[in-house]
Amino acid sequence: MTTTPAPFLSTRAREIQPFYAVDIYRQALALSEKGRTILMCVGEPDFTTPERVIRAAMEAALRGETHYTMPMGIPPLRRALVQHYRERYGVEVDQSRVLVTAGASGALTLAFSAIAEPGDEIMMADPAYPSNRACLLACGASAGLVPVGADTRFQLTAELVAANWNPRTRGVMIASPSNPTGTTIPHEELAAIHQVVRDRGGVLLVDEIYHGLTYGHRPPSALSLGDDVFVVNSFSKYYCMTGWRLGWLVAPAAYVPAIERMQAHFFICPAAPSQWAGVAALEPESTAIFEQQRAELQARRDFLVPTLNAMGLRVACEPDGAFYVYVDITAHSHDSWAFATELLQATGVAVTPGRDFGVHRATEHIRMSYTSSMAQLREGTEAIGAFLQRR
Ligand SMILES: Cc1ncc(COP(=O)(O)O)c(C=O)c1O
Incomplete structure (x- = not known):
C-alpha cells in the first residue's frame, strides 16, 4: 500500500513510538492463522469479565x-x-x-x-x-x-x-x-x-x-x-x-x-x-470471583519464575504483583527484539521485547505475561527450553 505523505504531521505525533507489544501481538495473531501460538506478550488477564x-x-x-x-x-x-x-x-x-x-x-x-x-x-x-x-x-x-x-x-x-x-x-x-x-x-x-x-x-x-x-x-x-x-x-x-x-x-x-x-x-x-x-x-460477589483468579495468577507466577531461572532466563527480582515477569536474557542474547521475533517464528511463543519500556538495559530484557492457562505456560516454557538448546 502506498501512503500519501502527511506534510502537517506534528513533531509530537511523529515522535510517539510504536507500542511494540501491540506489534508483536499483531505478528502472533497472523501466525496463529497458520499454527499454534502462545501469547505471553499481552497486558490483559485471560479471564473473561464475570x-x-x-x-x-x-x-x-x-x-x-x-x-x-x-x-x-x-x-x-x-x-x-x-x-x-x-x-x-x-x-x-x-x-x-x-x-x-x-x-x-x-x-x-x-x-x-x-x-x-x-x-x-x-x-x-x-x-x-x-x-x-x-x-x-x-x-x-x-x-x-x-x-x-x-x-x-x-x-x-x-x-x-x-x-x-x-x-x-x-x-x-x-x-x-x-x-x-x-x-x-x-x-x-x-x-x-x-x-x-x-x-x-x-x-x-x-x-x-x-x-x-x-x-x-x-x-x-x-x-x-x-x-x-x-x-x-x-x-x-x-x-x-x-x-x-x-x-x-x-x-x-x-x-x-x-x-x-x-x-x-x-x-x-x-x-x-x-x-x-x-x-x-x-x-462483594464479584470480589469473590476476582480473588479466585488472583490465586490462579499467583500459582502461575510460582510455576513460571523458577522454570525460567532454571533455563538461564534470569528473573533478578521475584515479582510480587501484576502478571508480568521481567526477564534478563543476557545468558542467551543481547538483542531482545531479535530474540522475541526469532522465538515467535520458531515456537509460536510471543513475548514483549524490553524496548517497549524504555532504554535502560532494554535490549537485555523481555517481559513475559502469565495470562495463559497453566497448561499453556508449561507448553510455552517447554518450547522456549527447546528453542534455547537449538540456538
Ligand atoms: C501501568 C499501566 N498503566 C495504565 C495502563 C492502561 O490501562 P487501561 O487504559 O486499560 O486501564 C496499563 C495497561 O497495560 C498499564 O500497564
Whole structure:
C-alpha cells in the first residue's frame, strides 16, 4: 500500500513510538492463522469479565442507560469507589475528587494534561509503562527517565528522586505494582518519595492499576499519604475488564474543576453501560470471583519464575504483583527484539521485547505475561527450553 505523505504531521505525533507489544501481538495473531501460538506478550488477564458484571451492563443498556452521563461519572459508581477505599484501605476519599475515566489511559491523559506545561518533565523509572511517555509527549512535556535495576526492585527511591530532580521536573510518577517488572514499592519508600516531591513543590502521581493483584501482601493505597496525591486506577486488570474502557482518577481537590472540564471536552464521559458494569464489579460477589483468579495468577507466577531461572532466563527480582515477569536474557542474547521475533517464528511463543519500556538495559530484557492457562505456560516454557538448546 502506498501512503500519501502527511506534510502537517506534528513533531509530537511523529515522535510517539510504536507500542511494540501491540506489534508483536499483531505478528502472533497472523501466525496463529497458520499454527499454534502462545501469547505471553499481552497486558490483559485471560479471564473473561464475570457474567454478573456483563449482565449488569446489559440490564443497564436495556433500561435505557445508553446516554451520556455526567463527565465525572455516574454517582452510584463514584459512591462505590469511595466505599472501596474505605473498606479495602481504610482511607476516606471525598467523592468530589473521584472522576470515572476511559480506563487508566483516560486518567493518565487527564492528569498529565492538568499538570504538565510544555517543556516539563515527569520523573519515572526506566523501565516503565510506555504510554506514560506517549501521553506526556502529547502534552509537549516528556518523561524524565531514571534507570533502575533489581537493587531497588526496579522502583525509584527517595534518594534517586532527590538526586535526579532538575529545574524541569514537575513531578514523579510511580507505578506499583509495576509494568513491566511486577514489583511493588515499599510503602515507607513511597512515603519518603512523597516527602521529597512535596519539599520541592512537585506533584506525585501513583498508578495503582495492578493494585488488586499482589501476592503475599496487600499494600496500602498512596491515597493514605495525603490528599495532594494523584492516584490512577482502572477496571482493566484485577477486574478483567480491559475491553470496557473503564478506570478512575482520584485528584487533589484544587485540580478537579479543570480536569472535569477537560474530561467533558476530550471524552464527554466514559461509556454508560460500562459504568454500570463497574458498579457490579465492586460488589462483594464479584470480589469473590476476582480473588479466585488472583490465586490462579499467583500459582502461575510460582510455576513460571523458577522454570525460567532454571533455563538461564534470569528473573533478578521475584515479582510480587501484576502478571508480568521481567526477564534478563543476557545468558542467551543481547538483542531482545531479535530474540522475541526469532522465538515467535520458531515456537509460536510471543513475548514483549524490553524496548517497549524504555532504554535502560532494554535490549537485555523481555517481559513475559502469565495470562495463559497453566497448561499453556508449561507448553510455552517447554518450547522456549527447546528453542534455547537449538540456538
Ligand atoms: C501501568 C499501566 N498503566 C495504565 C495502563 C492502561 O490501562 P487501561 O487504559 O486499560 O486501564 C496499563 C495497561 O497495560 C498499564 O500497564
